[in-house]
Each structure stands twice: as C-alpha cells, then as structure tokens.
Amino acid sequence: MATFNEFPIRTLDELRQFEAAMTLEQRLPERSVLDVFIGSVARQPERTAVTMIMTGAPDEQPRRVNYAQLLGMVRRSANMFHSLGGPRPGVAYMLPSLIETHATLWGAETAGYAVPINFLLQIEHIAALLEASDSRILVALGPHPVLDIWQKALALRERLPGLTLIRVAPPGTPAVERVIDFHTALAAQPEDHLVFGEPGKDDDVAAYFHTGGTTGTPKLVAHTHRGQLTAAFGGAAMGNYRSDDVFTGTFPLFHVAGTIACGLGVFLAGMELLVMSPGGLRTPAMVQGFWRLVAQYKATLVGGVPTSMGAVLEVPLDGADISAVRAGVTGAALLPPAVGNRFRQVTGCNLYEVYGMTEASGLIAYDPFAGASQAGSVGWALPYTRVEVRRFGTDGQLGEVCKRGEVGVVSVSGPHVSPGYRNPSHDAGIFDNGVLNTGDLGYTDEQGRLYMAGRSKDLIIRSGHNIDPVMIENAMAEHAAVALAAAVGMPDGYAGELPVCFLTLRPGALVSDAELHAHAQQHIGERPAWPKHFYIVDAIPVTSVGKIFKPELRCHAAARLVSTVLSEEHQLPNALVEVSAGGTRGLIVNVTLPATAASAMPTIKQALASYLFEARIAIAS
Known part of the structure; x- marks a missing residue:
C-alpha cells in the first residue's frame, strides 16, 4: 500500500529527502486504480468513503457508502461494462457528481477506459468525442427537471448506431426501450471478484479526458493508470492527507480536479469525500449553506475554484463551528490574493494553491499543506516529477531554463505526464519526448517555489x-x-x-x-x-468548473469597441455587431449595416482593417 505520510513535507529540502528515502515504486506499489480501493478496504473497510449531500437541508439524511461498499460497486460496474462491451471497452458518461459517477468512472477504468463528458457541451461536440474515443457505452443521468442530459443521451443514440445507453435514475423510474437500467444491471454482477481476469494497469490507458473549452472539437488526452496513480499519490503526499480527513467535493467529475486531486488522491489516503450536491458550488443552496455544512459534517479540508471560494467567503459564518478545518485548497485558476487573505480572516487557516493540467494527469505542483503558505505560489512539483520554467526559443520551441524570477513557459516531466493525445497530430508543440509544454507562464523564487503568471495565450x-x-x-x-x-x-x-x-x-x-x-x-x-x-x-x-472564460470576454470587448466606432465615428448606432472566436486573426467580427448605410461600407471596411480581427461586413436585407 502507498506510503506517503510518515512525515509531513513542508520545505523543498524535506521534499528531496522524501524522494531520496524510497523510490516511487517502493512508495507506490499500486499498479491500477482498482488497487487503490483494494488497499483502502484492507486498512479500514468500514470507513466512510463518500457522503452524498443532495439538498443541504439541516435535517437531510445523507447517503453514505464505506470503502467495502464502494469497492463492491466498482467491481460490479467493471463487470457490467465488460459484459456489455467486451474486452477493454470505451465507456463515456454524462453524469453530475453522484456516488454512481464514482462507480462508473473507476469501474470503466478497471474494465477498459473511461471518457468523462462535460454534459454542458453541445450535442455535436459530444457526438464527435464519442466517435473519436470509440466509446460504445454511454452512461447518462435519467430525466431531470433542470438538466437536459437525458434528452441529449437519447439524441446521441439516434446519431450513433450501436451505442449502448445506460440510465442512472431513481428506482421505479419507468423502463425505456433499448435502455439499460444502471442499478438493475449492477445488481446482476458479482461484487467480490472480476469476471474478466486482470484489470487495466501500469501503462494501459485508463481514460481519455477532453480539453479545449466549450467551443470547437476538444482534444482527447490519454491518461494511464500509472500517470493517474502518480498524480494522486503526489497530491496526497504534498497535501499531507490523513485517513481521518473529510474533504469537501465541489469539483465536477468530468474534470481532473474532481477525479484526481479530489477523487483518487482522497481514496488513496482512505479519507472521507463529502460530495456537496450533484452540482457542487454551482448550486446556490450549497454556497449559502457552505459553512453550516462544513461544521455539520466536520470537514477538515475545504476547497473549490477561486471564484467559488470568493462566493462562499461572502456568506457569514452565523456561529458555525468550523474549528475542524485545517486547510483550504484551490485550483483550476489563479487565486486572487484578496480571496486568500479573506479565507485566512474567516477560517484562521491558509488557502493553498494547487496547479494542475489535464495533460499531466490532473496535478503538477502543490503548495504543501503542512508548510507555511506562500501567497501567489503553487509550491513545488509533485514528488518524483520535475517542473522547469524555460524561455521561448527563436524557433518557437522551449529554450533554456530561466533564471530565478524570470517569467517563462512552464514545462513538466515525470510519470504523470500523458503519453499524448488520442489523435497524435495534436501532440506537436505540446509533447516532446516525455516533456510537456504547458503553455502556462510562470517563474520561480530563490527557494524554487513556482509562481504562475497566466496563460501565454492570455x-x-x-x-x-x-x-x-x-x-x-x-x-x-x-x-x-x-x-x-x-x-x-x-x-x-x-x-x-x-x-x-x-x-x-x-x-x-x-x-x-x-x-x-x-x-x-x-x-x-x-x-x-x-x-x-x-x-x-x-x-x-x-x-x-468555475474558470473565467476569457474567450467570451475578448469577444465582448471587441464588440464594445466596434459598436463605439460605428456609433461615434460613423453615426451608425443601430448597426448589428456580433463577435466570435476564430478566423485567421483570432476574432471574427460580423457587422450588419442597415440598408440606408450601404454607401458607407467601403469606409467602414477601411476603418476596421487596422484592427487585429477579421471583419466581415454585410447589408441587412
């Protein structure tokens, strides 16, 4: 079983001592994600693994599963996917944060590979992901009063002949033709062994996570078992995770923050994951009740993306006893110092930053929870991995390592780095002989701590x-x-x-x-x-997942500019301006002039030609 908390890591010297004391293989004998759950059951089978809050009401009786029960669910789901899809099936899912989602994810990785899907994507994008990943099974949430996941799932089945559809719905939900009920199918499988032999392990692909935002066709990043285990282990070691910890789960389970940092790493340490509703902190009731729930369930580690943490810090404690909290954790976007300061004022604890990326199995660097938080820093690279800040080369490639304090591009190497995208043509400029070019800007201080300075594209x-x-x-x-x-x-x-x-x-x-x-x-x-x-x-x-979506803001800024130019310089306040990302210059500006302004088209074309966007001008019909 993994060995990572014989002493807390607080400094770079202690991190290096930790690495020198044992090899990664000695510290992390687990070879598959299934081994993580087997190990936790061997240590404490009755320990609560997941507590599921649905509404956050003070009198709610949450659903709880212990590690023995969770292992049984993972084995059952793996057996189900094998029986439906044969050897190494691709299993996609469109699910909010539920206990069933964990069973699906880890069961899919055990039997074959998982394809977590952001269910907010448009059907066309989801269909492209299913085809690109060769997913033959889709697990989806059944009819819901707000979410349209089920409608999308049915439409996808019509588009993709041969897709097996599994529905997660409350017991008693009327059956649907050619739809498999998740709970019924699960109950038919054994929970104490796998029916197909060995699980996926080592360098086998465990999952394909999509990345690239909410527009265009996202890329599929390969995760191996070894990569996910290394990242989860590193997070547990740097976070000084303890088996008596209770971690608030607020990240979605189609994102690496929810699956690795606040998922596999939690289970590797034998902790309790407190799932704060299927929608996490996108659910208003969870934001308003956050501190009461933290007190009620005695959470010790609390976290969320910076925007979410900023929101909950606006909610008064109202007498909630949060003395069990020992640290806060945030990631997926840069932390404004004001939010970190406010967190310390409210809780008396530090809010530690985590830096990760889908292409590095979800985690790259941790500000160690046992140490003194350094404002603005994401700490040091995970154990047994390396991070370097490098200059831009004249050829567009990564150059030499930067000096301390010099801003450059962050590069990563180690067993957690993905082997690449499912489509190798996407690898150019990002993956190079085991080195990942993150595209993120950063610098290091005299202690080797890493500080992020935004995305190079931003x-x-x-x-x-x-x-x-x-x-x-x-x-x-x-x-x-x-x-x-x-x-x-x-x-x-x-x-x-x-x-x-x-x-x-x-x-x-x-x-x-x-x-x-x-x-x-x-x-x-x-x-x-x-x-x-x-x-x-x-x-x-x-x-x-709560990251500021800057492409939309850049479009808004360009639209405001063009509208001002047309109104103030050309007296055309009623011209229609629409801006979208793309084109040869990054932005496409579509201007529709009223018919009465047709003669002004050449002048307006000339006026807009000096800007760094692609202008398309038409006359209203």
Missing part, C-alpha cells in the same frame, strides 16, 4: 509590451467594492491591444469609473497595464 500585447492580465486582476480585486475582476485585451488600431477590465461588484457596492482608474494607477506598477476601460457587469462568464 497575454495582452500592447505595442510589443507583454502585459500579464493577472497583475491587473489581482490589483483590482483589492478594491473594497470589487468581487471579481477579469482583464483581457481589446483590439486597438495603433497598439494592437489595450487592456480592459470586466468587474462584478460586491452586493450593495457602488464605485465610480474615476475611482477605479485611480485605484488602478495606484496599485498597478506598469503604466502600460493600466486598463483603458472598466466594464461593470452582472456576471463574468465562467466555464463549468
């Missing part, structure tokens, strides 16, 4: 000056009226891009444009980074 480039949007966002988040800040580049005919900042305000807060500009000039050291405009909005778009 850089705002003003007249050749690279501006890190995180610097703007962190400064504006310090303003007392600001709840969330997101900076992007707005097209500019002279500078290429100018920084602008979208803001949401705290409840009841008011702030003037002049105050915001004054705050920016006082707290942002680089004059070129002072935002040209501030846009106060009701909500900033986020992805399904």
Whole structure:
C-alpha cells in the first residue's frame, strides 16, 4: 500500500529527502486504480468513503457508502461494462457528481477506459468525442427537471448506431426501450471478484479526458493508470492527507480536479469525500449553506475554484463551528490574493494553491499543506516529477531554463505526464519526448517555489509590451467594492491591444469609473497595464468548473469597441455587431449595416482593417 505520510513535507529540502528515502515504486506499489480501493478496504473497510449531500437541508439524511461498499460497486460496474462491451471497452458518461459517477468512472477504468463528458457541451461536440474515443457505452443521468442530459443521451443514440445507453435514475423510474437500467444491471454482477481476469494497469490507458473549452472539437488526452496513480499519490503526499480527513467535493467529475486531486488522491489516503450536491458550488443552496455544512459534517479540508471560494467567503459564518478545518485548497485558476487573505480572516487557516493540467494527469505542483503558505505560489512539483520554467526559443520551441524570477513557459516531466493525445497530430508543440509544454507562464523564487503568471495565450500585447492580465486582476480585486475582476485585451488600431477590465461588484457596492482608474494607477506598477476601460457587469462568464472564460470576454470587448466606432465615428448606432472566436486573426467580427448605410461600407471596411480581427461586413436585407 502507498506510503506517503510518515512525515509531513513542508520545505523543498524535506521534499528531496522524501524522494531520496524510497523510490516511487517502493512508495507506490499500486499498479491500477482498482488497487487503490483494494488497499483502502484492507486498512479500514468500514470507513466512510463518500457522503452524498443532495439538498443541504439541516435535517437531510445523507447517503453514505464505506470503502467495502464502494469497492463492491466498482467491481460490479467493471463487470457490467465488460459484459456489455467486451474486452477493454470505451465507456463515456454524462453524469453530475453522484456516488454512481464514482462507480462508473473507476469501474470503466478497471474494465477498459473511461471518457468523462462535460454534459454542458453541445450535442455535436459530444457526438464527435464519442466517435473519436470509440466509446460504445454511454452512461447518462435519467430525466431531470433542470438538466437536459437525458434528452441529449437519447439524441446521441439516434446519431450513433450501436451505442449502448445506460440510465442512472431513481428506482421505479419507468423502463425505456433499448435502455439499460444502471442499478438493475449492477445488481446482476458479482461484487467480490472480476469476471474478466486482470484489470487495466501500469501503462494501459485508463481514460481519455477532453480539453479545449466549450467551443470547437476538444482534444482527447490519454491518461494511464500509472500517470493517474502518480498524480494522486503526489497530491496526497504534498497535501499531507490523513485517513481521518473529510474533504469537501465541489469539483465536477468530468474534470481532473474532481477525479484526481479530489477523487483518487482522497481514496488513496482512505479519507472521507463529502460530495456537496450533484452540482457542487454551482448550486446556490450549497454556497449559502457552505459553512453550516462544513461544521455539520466536520470537514477538515475545504476547497473549490477561486471564484467559488470568493462566493462562499461572502456568506457569514452565523456561529458555525468550523474549528475542524485545517486547510483550504484551490485550483483550476489563479487565486486572487484578496480571496486568500479573506479565507485566512474567516477560517484562521491558509488557502493553498494547487496547479494542475489535464495533460499531466490532473496535478503538477502543490503548495504543501503542512508548510507555511506562500501567497501567489503553487509550491513545488509533485514528488518524483520535475517542473522547469524555460524561455521561448527563436524557433518557437522551449529554450533554456530561466533564471530565478524570470517569467517563462512552464514545462513538466515525470510519470504523470500523458503519453499524448488520442489523435497524435495534436501532440506537436505540446509533447516532446516525455516533456510537456504547458503553455502556462510562470517563474520561480530563490527557494524554487513556482509562481504562475497566466496563460501565454492570455497575454495582452500592447505595442510589443507583454502585459500579464493577472497583475491587473489581482490589483483590482483589492478594491473594497470589487468581487471579481477579469482583464483581457481589446483590439486597438495603433497598439494592437489595450487592456480592459470586466468587474462584478460586491452586493450593495457602488464605485465610480474615476475611482477605479485611480485605484488602478495606484496599485498597478506598469503604466502600460493600466486598463483603458472598466466594464461593470452582472456576471463574468465562467466555464463549468468555475474558470473565467476569457474567450467570451475578448469577444465582448471587441464588440464594445466596434459598436463605439460605428456609433461615434460613423453615426451608425443601430448597426448589428456580433463577435466570435476564430478566423485567421483570432476574432471574427460580423457587422450588419442597415440598408440606408450601404454607401458607407467601403469606409467602414477601411476603418476596421487596422484592427487585429477579421471583419466581415454585410447589408441587412
């Protein structure tokens, strides 16, 4: 069984001592994800593995399964998938966070490979993922009053002949022709052994996770058993996970944060996972009741993406006893310092940052929970892995290693790095002989700690000056009226891009444009980074896991610019402007002029030609 907590890791020296004391193989004898559950059962079969909260009501009786029961469910589901799909089947699922989702995920990886699907994607994208992954089985949530998962599942079955559909629905739900009931099929399988021999292990592909956002056809990243185990082990070691910990589960189970950092790593340590509703912190009741539930279930590790943590920190404790909490954890996006400071004020504990990526089996670096948190740092690379910050080469490839404090591109190597995408043509520029080019910007300090500086593709480039949007966002988040800040580049005919900042305000807060500009000039050291405009909005778009979705904001910024140009310079306030990502220059701007303005088309084409977007102009019919 895995050995990782004989002493806590607090410093880089202690991390190196940890690595030198034993090899990874000695510390991590598990060879498959199934071994993780077998090991936890051997240690403490009656320990609660998962507590499932549905509504968060004070008198709710949550559903609980212990490790022995969870292992039985995983074996049953693996046997079911083998009986339906034969050897090494591809099993996709569209499910919210449920106990059944864990049974599906780990059972699929045991029998073949799992394909977790973001059920918020459009049908066309999901169908493309199913075809690209060669998934013959789809597990989906049955009819739901809000989610349209089941409608999508039925439509996908019609599009993809031969797709076996399994429905997760409450007992007594009327049967549907050519649909297998999850619970009935599970009950028909043995729970004490596998019917097909050995499970997947070592370098076998355990899963394909899609990445690439919510538009276009996402890429499929291969995860091996060894890769997932290494990442989960590293997270457990750096997090100083203990078997008596209770970890709040708020990340979705189609994302690596929910499956590896807050899933497999939790189970490897024999901890209790507290699943805070099927929708996590996207469920308003979970946000409003967060601290009461943390107190009620004696959670010791609490976490979520920075936007979610910012939301729960606006909720008063109201006397909730959260003294059991020993640390907070956040990841999937950069943490604004104001949120970390607020967390310490509310809980008395540190909010530690985790850095991960789908292409590295979900985890890359941890700020160790046993150490003193360093604001802005994601800590050090996981045990037995390496992270280097490297310069851009003149050929577009990664160059030499950067000096301390010098911003460069983060590269990763180690057994947790994916072998590549399912379609090898996507590997170019990202995977190179076991080294992963993350595309993330970062730097290290004198202690070797890693600090993130945003995505290279999110850089705002003003007249050749690279501006890190995180610097703007962190400064504006310090303003007392600001709840969330997101900076992007707005097209500019002279500078290429100018920084602008979208803001949401705290409840009841008011702030003037002049105050915001004054705050920016006082707290942002680089004059070129002072935002040209501030846009106060009701909500900033986020992805399904709570990351700020900057492509949409860049589109909004461009649309505002073009609308202003047409209105103020060409007296066309009624022209229709629509902006989308794509095209040869990153943005496509579609302008529809009223018929009365047809003669102005050449002038407008010329005016928009100086901007870094692809302009398409038409006349309304």
